[in-house]
Amino acid sequence: MADNKVYRASTFAPVNIAVIKYWGKRDAKLNLPTNSSLSVTLSQDDLRTHTTASCSTQYPKDSLTLNGSDQDISGARTQACLAELRTLRRQLEESDSSLPRLASLPLKIVSRNNFPTAAGLASSAAGFAAFVRAIANLYELKSTPTELSRIARQGSGSACRSLFGGYVAWQMGDKKDGSDSVAVEVAPAEHWSDMRAVILVASAEKKDVSSTSGMQQTVATSTLFAERIANTVPRRMQEMEKAIADKDFAAFASLTMKDSNSFHATCLDTEPPIFYMNDTSRAAIRMVDMINSEAGKTIAAYTFDAGPNAVVYYQAHDEAKVAGVFKSVLGDKEGWEGARGKSVEAANTPKDSQIAADRLKEGISRVILTSVGPGPIKTEESLIDENGNTV
Numbered sequence: 001m002a003d004n005k006v007y008r009a010s011t012f013a014p015v016n017i018a019v020i021k022y023w024g025k026r027d028a029k030l031n032l033p034t035n036s037s038l039s040v041t042l043s044q045d046d047l048r049t050h051t052t053a054s055c056s057t058q059y060p061k062d063s064l065t066l067n068g069s070d071q072d073i074s075g076a077r078t079q080a081c082l083a084e085l086r087t088l089r090r091q092l093e094e095s096d097s098s099l100p101r102l103a104s105l106p107l108k109i110v111s112r113n114n115f116p117t118a119a120g121l122a123s124s125a126a127g128f129a130a131f132v133r134a135i136a137n138l139y140e141l142k143s144t145p146t147e148l149s150r151i152a153r154q155g156s157g158s159a160c161r162s163l164f165g166g167y168v169a170w171q172m173g174d175k176k177d178g179s180d181s182v183a184v185e186v187a188p189a190e191h192w193s194d195m196r197a198v199i200l201v202a203s204a205e206k207k208d209v210s211s212t213s214g215m216q217q218t219v220a221t222s223t224l225f226a227e228r229i230a231n232t233v234p235r236r237m238q239e240m241e242k243a244i245a246d247k248d249f250a251a252f253a254s255l256t257m258k259d260s261n262s263f264h265a266t267c268l269d270t271e272p273p274i275f276y277m278n279d280t281s282r283a284a285i286r287m288v289d290m291i292n293s294e295a296g297k298t299i300a301a302y303t304f305d306a307g308p309n310a311v312v313y314y315q316a317h318d319e320a321k322v323a324g325v326f327k328s329v330l331g332d333k334e335g336w337e338g339a340r341g342k343s344v345e346a347a348n349t350p351k352d353s354q355i356a357a358d359r360l361k362e363g364i365s366r367v368i369l370t371s372v373g374p375g376p377i378k379t380e381e382s383l384i385d386e387n388g389n390t391v
């Protein structure tokens, strides 16, 4: 029997933004995708989930609190993650009788996102990665990040990529049980550390079509989609891995923009059509096009997830030419006040960009300046005290 001690472990986990998009499930129950995908993990200085997992005989039942409000954890996805993690802990306990019997104790999990939940800022990715990582830490599991990615995938597909830092591929796998549908590191953050991103937050509202149901509708109704998964994505995965290995920004950018457009094209080809981008998103696309034209080469790349926010990737040495343009257009919005924002010099806007600039001014509420970053980071900063109370 375990005593009435409160066992605790905490982690921070990052957001990731895909450059080759996951869109479509071949098995909705196991969250198995129709195609592989690839993402960049973003720095936790700017966007992160902080999660503490604890277990004790004192707790009445399993619970999860997110940003101060109780969450329903009865859903199949959360339950699948919990069951897998408990099975792994049970195996450890069976092999070593000196270990406390934690697998059978109720869990209390407290989590905080430092960014808006369900606003298309990949909160489910950081959230489920943190959830799985924190419980794995609590249970002292020996599992590798790839093994844990198999579990996080069942919470939310994109979450499996947040178990790693840097450049991460989610290999779709082909086994029916999903055991080979896991994330692997393509390159660590240090390999290409001057990758930067400016996120233009177009709306902090909850989106109207969730990723989960949107992609199901696309799989069922889009004819463009078949070509995307059979040919376009497999080819781009290889090209993207090479672009990253070579640190070839022009190739990285071209693939990133094409793949975002291909994903949104399949959304438009869905019946009824799904619109995640809006006029503000399209103005961001125009502005990036004009920045690239003015530079005479591709120095910026836009990508959009299931929402209107633009994520614009660029390299540190092009900061003035990329982030600088957005600063001169959006300098009065929230997000430039930190040291990183202050160091960006406002640059001249490209010629003929007035219409796009006006649209951005109207539709963007804040910017987030960030960069490629590491995977989950273990922390002693606990959201639950030694008596089991939320702090």
Ligand SMILES: Nc1ncnc2c1ncn2[C@@H]1O[C@H](COP(=O)(O)OP(=O)(O)OP(=O)(O)O)[C@@H](O)[C@H]1O
Pocket (backbone or CB within 6 Å): 049, 051, 066, 111, 112, 113, 117, 118, 119, 120, 121, 122, 123, 124, 125, 126, 127, 128, 130, 131, 158, 210, 211, 305, 306
């Ligand atoms: N810290 C967290 N811990 C556990 N679950 C979380 C956490 N943060 C978010 N989630 C889960 O993720 C859900 C939001 O996911 P959703 O896919 O709707 O939005 P998103 O991740 O912001 O957008 P997208 O993945 O399409 O970019 C929340 O309702 C919650 O169930």
Ligand SMILES: C[C@@](O)(CCOP(=O)(O)OP(=O)(O)O)CC(=O)O
Pocket (backbone or CB within 6 Å): 017, 018, 020, 021, 022, 023, 031, 037, 124, 155, 156, 157, 158, 159, 211, 212, 213, 304, 305, 306
């Ligand atoms: C557009 C995307 O951001 C879709 C993310 O979808 P989710 O991972 O949120 O979907 P579920 O597996 O149903 O939880 C593309 C991507 O991140 O690859």
